[in-house]
Amino acid sequence: MSSKANQVLDEVHEEEKLHPSTSTQKIRHPNSLLPSFTFRHLNALAVMVVLSASGMVSIEDIAFVFFSFFYSIFLFKFAFPDLAPSLKPPVFGSRINRLLFYYVPLTAFVGLFFPITYILEGVFRGEKERIEAAVPHVFLLASQLFMEGVTFSNRFSLPIRAFVPICYNTRRMFAIVDWSRSEFGKVGEELGGGGWRLQVGKGLAIANLVLWSYNLFGFLLPVWLPNRRAHQVFDEIREEEEIHPSNPTQQTQNPNTQSPSLALRHLNTLAAMFIFIAFGMVRIEDIAFVVFAFIYTIFLFKFAFPNLTPSHVEPPVFNNRLLFYYVQFAALVGLYLPIAYILEGVFRGEKERIEAAVPHFFLLASQVFMEGFSFWRGFSLPVRAFVPISYNTRRIFTIVDWLRSEFGKVDEELGGGGGGWRLQVGKGLAVANLVLWSYNLFGFLLPVYLPIVFKRYCGYKLYS
Structure with missing residues (x-):
């Protein structure tokens, strides 16, 4: 075993001696069926139930909570099993944990307590419509808190514990943006006695947007996730090292490997991005x-x-023919057919009919270019995985909007001009892309690609 791996194990054992609360004696038995909930987790569950019963929570948000629950279990069972159930060291040192002690209550006040007070005040005044936009964020944050109580039981591995706040924080960003738009769109509201409430709503929306943007992009992804990754995989790396004692950095070096460069498809997608921007078909968001x-x-x-890695050139994560055909199929369904659909609408002068399909195409073209750029510049494997995961997540929402737009065209004139078949083609493309990219994110990138990426990257870290 390498000296770096031994050092990691020694640090874990020292933490167990210094902090017995993190040792196996204090951890619930892994065969226990039910997680142990604290009072705050039960309160969060109560908030979820009350808001759902009030009818102010959309069916999409409820479906998201159920999906995240079952998908977390799926990831735990098949992608990120707990490889070291007896080793649960603190993720951060004592000084960082002291800062977190103050940071967590701040997020609770800004994200939960103040918005709940704002919502209750609106309900008591009979102004349910005024505060509806704030409900999704509170419901999803309460759901996140409850799910963290579920996953922080001993049955779930560290990557699953990281997946829950990152997943929910990402989803809530869209809810908070909608909340902010709603608050700043109340320009015609009667302000007799309600002026201060309008300002409070705006202030809460902006405060939550700033706070949770920092939480996701300034803490969870760049700080919390890197600290948790090594603890998940070093046991597996240690076991593989005992079976295959060679250094992984030596296995990946190929002196004949050429430096990567941007391919023609990356330049083509970059050109497509600029063309759509120049024609004013891309939203500022x-x-x-x-x-x-x-x-x-x-x-x-x-x-x-x-x-x-000692060289900026890394071997491909996968190298099989099946993946090659999958990529070609994804390009056909996600890029070529949608751009043909968009151009056909532009040539017919029906720009409004096809504008809902543009965001997905623009973001997918941007993703292809960014994947080429990240590989060309020698970015690390986790960063190269971040690109398709982040873009795929964002595009799911644009595809849902595209789907709603296509199925909402019930009043479109279908007689003459071939409008009927174009309407069916639009619906078919939207459904096909929703199915394809949902599978790509939840069936391939997260449960298959991401574990391999972190396993290889953490192998480099232990041996470097």
Whole structure:
């Protein structure tokens, strides 16, 4: 076993001696069927039930909570099993934990207590419509708190514990943006006695947007996730080292490997991005997302997941023919057919009919370019995995909007001009992309690709 792996194990055992509360004696038996909930988890569950019973929670948010629950179990069973149930060291040192002690109550007040007070005040005044936009965030945050209580039982591995807050924080960002739009859109509201409530609503929405943006992009992804990754996989790396004692960094070096470069498809997608922007068919939110993703990817590479390999050239994670056909099929369904559908609508002068399909195509083209850029610049494997996962997550929401738009065209004139078949093609493309990219995210990237990426990356870290 390498000296770095021994050092990690020694640190864990020292933590167990210094902090007996983290040892196996204090951890619930892994065969226990039910997690132990604290009072705050039960309170969060009560908030979820009350808000759901009030009818102010959309069916999509309830479905998301159920899906995340079962999907967390799926990931735990098949992608990230608990490889070291007896080793649960603190993720951060004592000084960082002291800061977290103050940070967590701050998030609870800003994210839960103040918004709940704001919602209850609106309900008591009979102004249910005024506070409906704040409900999804509170419901999802309460659900996140309850799910963290479930996953922090001894039955779930560390990556699953990280998946829950990252997943929920990502989903809540969209809910908070909708809340902010609703609050700042109340320009015509009667302010007789309600002016201060309007300002409170705006302040809460902005405060939550800033807080949870920092929590996701400034803490969970660049700080918390890197600290948790090694504890999950070092036991597996240790077992593989005993079977295959060779150094993984030596296995991946190939002196004949050429330096990567941007391929023609990456330049083509970049050109398509600029063309759609130039014609005014791309929303400012999607452009901002692409710019932010570009800058944030570089930030993650520089400060959270640097390249640990001796060479910037890494071998492919997968190398099989089945994946080649899968990528070609995804390109056909996600890029070529949608752009043909969009161009056909543009040539017919029906720009409004096809504008719902543009965000998905623009973001997928941006994803293809960013994947080429991250490989070309020698970004580390976790950063290269972050690109398709983040873009795929964002595109799911645009595809849902596209699907709603296509199935909402019930009043469209279908007689003459071939409008009927175009309507069916639009619906078929939207459904096909929703199925394809949902599987790509939840059936391939998260449960298959991501574990392999972190396993290889943490192998480099232990041996570096």
